[in-house]
Amino acid sequence: MPPTKHRSVEVTMSMFPFARTCVGVGAVSAVLAWSPLAAWAGDLAKVAPVATASSAQDMSIHQWLERLHEASRRRAYIGTFVVSAGPEIAASKIWHVCDGAQQMERIETLTGTARTTLRRNDEVLTLVPDAKIALKEKREALRLFPDLLKAPGQQIENLYAARIVGSERIAGYDAAVVDFLPKDELRYGYRVWSEKKTGLVMKLQTRDTSGQVLEQVAFTELQFDAPVKMDVLAKQMETPKGYQLVKPVLRKTTPEAEGWRMSQPVQGFQSMSCHTRSDAEARTPSAVQWVFSDGLASVSLFLETFDPKRHTKEKALSAGATHSMTRRLGDHWVTAMGEVPLDTLRQFVEALERTR
The missing domain is CATH 3.30.200.100 (MucB/RseB, C-terminal domain)
Structure with a gap:
């Protein structure tokens, strides 16, 4: 039986357009899903340079996706994000830290059923306090907000086009707004708010062919380079006493x-x-x-x-x-x-x- 989808932080087998390489952001009703990152401001500037208005206009969708993908993997941060789909809304808090190639994070639901998801690279531990259940598994293709993208392939140019919309402030940060427009009716389009200095996805909307918003995820607060300790999160990857391990x-x-x-x-x-x-x-x-x-x-x-x-x-x-x-x-x-x-x-x- 296919796994139930969890929103906001753990959408069981995937999440969010960008790379929900398993399945996407959908049903917020269950609660949310996963994500990643890896260096500091100096290093990030080399990988994801600040996009000026003129250079951003010239960026292809492949270049945009590379920038967003790298940004999500090269920062330590703490933030709160909200997912909405129709009348349903779910909120989660995320702690993310990186050390070289190692990515670690903790995502905690703030609404609905209490759930904590801890991830170390492809190792995932999901804790459900009310049921005293700990679900431990490996997932190769995790994609959580804000790391919704896998490294894009060249074919992406044939399927979507990038169009600069403007700029807007999200959670206190200036963001560039860009549309990823589908070239056929087999897929949806996306509007992305990307923090101008780092490239991190601050807000994302999934839109149908008429432009109607089907789903949205956005940071409501965010702190870059937060004092998140890798060793502290690593200790939390252990199954708590009294929990049934699945x-x-x-x-x-x-x-x-x-x-x-x-x-x-x-x-x-x-x-x-x-x-x-x-x-x-x-x-x-x-x-x-x-x-x-x-x-x-x-x-x-x-x-x-x-x-x-x-x-x-x-x-x-x-x-x-x-x-x-x-x-x-x-x-x-x-x-x-x-x-x-x-x-x-x-x-x-x-x-x-x-x-x-």
Whole structure:
């Protein structure tokens, strides 16, 4: 069964357009998701120079994404951010620190169910105090606000265009405002507020083809180069006394090895990863998660054996920018989920084929 999405700090298998390489910001209803970073002001200036009005106008979308990605990985900071999708709002606090290649952070929900997510590179520990549960796992493709981007591929130029909108103050900082406009109707567009000196994403909106805001995440307060200690966060990665430790078993695999293929690709989306997921005691059958991304948006296909007790009705759901749809395919049940239009998900599901 596909994991439930958590917003604000932990959107279970992904989050936010930019690289939600697993699945995106969607359903704020559950609470939020993950993120990263790595040097100081002097070093950052070499990687992400301040964009002047003229130079910013000349930057391609590839250059913009590289700048935003590097900025999210090269700063220590403490901040509070809010995610909204329709009538739902969720807030979280983030502490982020970096030491060379090592990234560490703590994200704590401030609304809804209490939840703390700690991350050290690809190691993730999620604590749910009310249930006294600690979920420990490795995730290769985490993307949390404000690090919503993976390093973009060159194909991004064929899918989106960058357009400077202006400037605005966010959480006390001057930010450049830029639109990432899709070149077809298979994906959404994004408006990004980027702090002018560092390039850090301060605010992000996911917009449909008519320009309507589907989802938004923004810092309400932010302190750069905050005195966050790496060793202090490292100690918090230990499972608290009295908590039940849950460790899902993830195994890398390939679609071919699991008996799946796409009869035709969905334009602009590339296969990123494939793995099986089950609980440590193997009490439930393994589900396959196949992840696709176009560099900004992502889609996950969850493939599992059909169970008439659980899989009772095919349906489509939406929350914010995230859509999901389910369908029976022979002896299997398919759940498609991503921060893309529903028609895009439908193309994925219709192209999916069983090879054995």
